[in-house]
Amino acid sequence: MADIWQDAMDHAVAIARRAGDVVREALLDDRMVMTKTSSVDLVTQTDQKVEKLIMQSVKDKFPTHRLIGEESVAAGEACDLSDAPTWIIDPIDGTTNFVHAFPFVAVSIGFSVNKQIEFGVVYSCLEDKMFTARRGKGAFCNGNVLQVSDQEDIRQSIIATEFGSSREPEAVNNIFSSLRSILCIPVHGVRTAGSAAINMCLVASGCVEAYYEIGIHVWDVAAASLIVSEAGGVLMDVDGGSVDLMSRRIVAANSRAIAERITEEIRSFSPPRDDAPPQH
Numbered sequence: 001m002a003d004i005w006q007d008a009m010d011h012a013v014a015i016a017r018r019a020g021d022v023v024r025e026a027l028l029d030d031r032m033v034m035t036k037t038s039s040v041d042l043v044t045q046t047d048q049k050v051e052k053l054i055m056q057s058v059k060d061k062f063p064t065h066r067l068i069g070e071e072s073v074a075a076g077e078a079c080d081l082s083d084a085p086t087w088i089i090d091p092i093d094g095t096t097n098f099v100h101a102f103p104f105v106a107v108s109i110g111f112s113v114n115k116q117i118e119f120g121v122v123y124s125c126l127e128d129k130m131f132t133a134r135r136g137k138g139a140f141c142n143g144n145v146l147q148v149s150d151q152e153d154i155r156q157s158i159i160a161t162e163f164g165s166s167r168e169p170e171a172v173n174n175i176f177s178s179l180r181s182i183l184c185i186p187v188h189g190v191r192t193a194g195s196a197a198i199n200m201c202l203v204a205s206g207c208v209e210a211y212y213e214i215g216i217h218v219w220d221v222a223a224a225s226l227i228v229s230e231a232g233g234v235l236m237d238v239d240g241g242s243v244d245l246m247s248r249r250i251v252a253a254n255s256r257a258i259a260e261r262i263t264e265e266i267r268s269f270s271p272p273r274d275d276a277p278p279q280h
Ligand SMILES: O=P(O)(O)O[C@H]1[C@H](O)[C@@H](O)[C@H](O)[C@@H](O)[C@@H]1O
Pocket: 041, 070, 090, 092, 093, 094, 095, 096, 162, 163, 164, 165, 194, 195, 196, 197, 213, 216, 220
């Protein structure tokens, strides 16, 4: 039976690759840095240019589909996920890496129908790695099958996370409290790629056993969440319940056991949800 979303997924891969060309070209010149929610929450004209490129291409080809984009939301658009076919776009995941030419920079495009991710595309454009997943059909990197790690012992694991964009003392204390507890399980190591999407693709690739973060947004993780689950991984809320992609909290792991062990060490808090009414 024909896959009704194959055309859309093919378009997502093609536009992600074209966006990657724009990112690589801009790496040579445009790194005019602006800030958003804090002095370390960076955005560039390339983030905005890439989001416009992706969004316009979707509007032209799929005019009835809805769009959620990081930089559009930053400019005041709502972040409401309905049952309608919706493209969830992070034009550059790893903007700080982009500004510093640190080689983990991804274009992330998730596609949701009835609030379920149908396909995910994460293009790590400086590595030229195209991560893809279609619901029920597996996860791939440049066409090669992805499978999570079979490591069952957290003390022989590497865990990925990020420090986020807040430098508020209370938020930083929470982050370091969780980090210290996890490091001292002990685990083999902790890694931060600088991109939520690439951290999750590392889980899907079997390179790290788990990734967790509080403070991410739906556009950071929508595409990669399907890549992890189609590679045999598990998604969970930081308190151990079901993951909610709008909650700004996530654990992605190779197994339920390791995901649950991570949640035991996380000092959790609840940032304002992505779909929360705007704060006036
Ligand atoms: O680079 P962006 O798209 O802004 O996303 C990152 C976010 O800025 C950081 O605060 C998070 O810690 C990362 O996980 C995101 O990838």
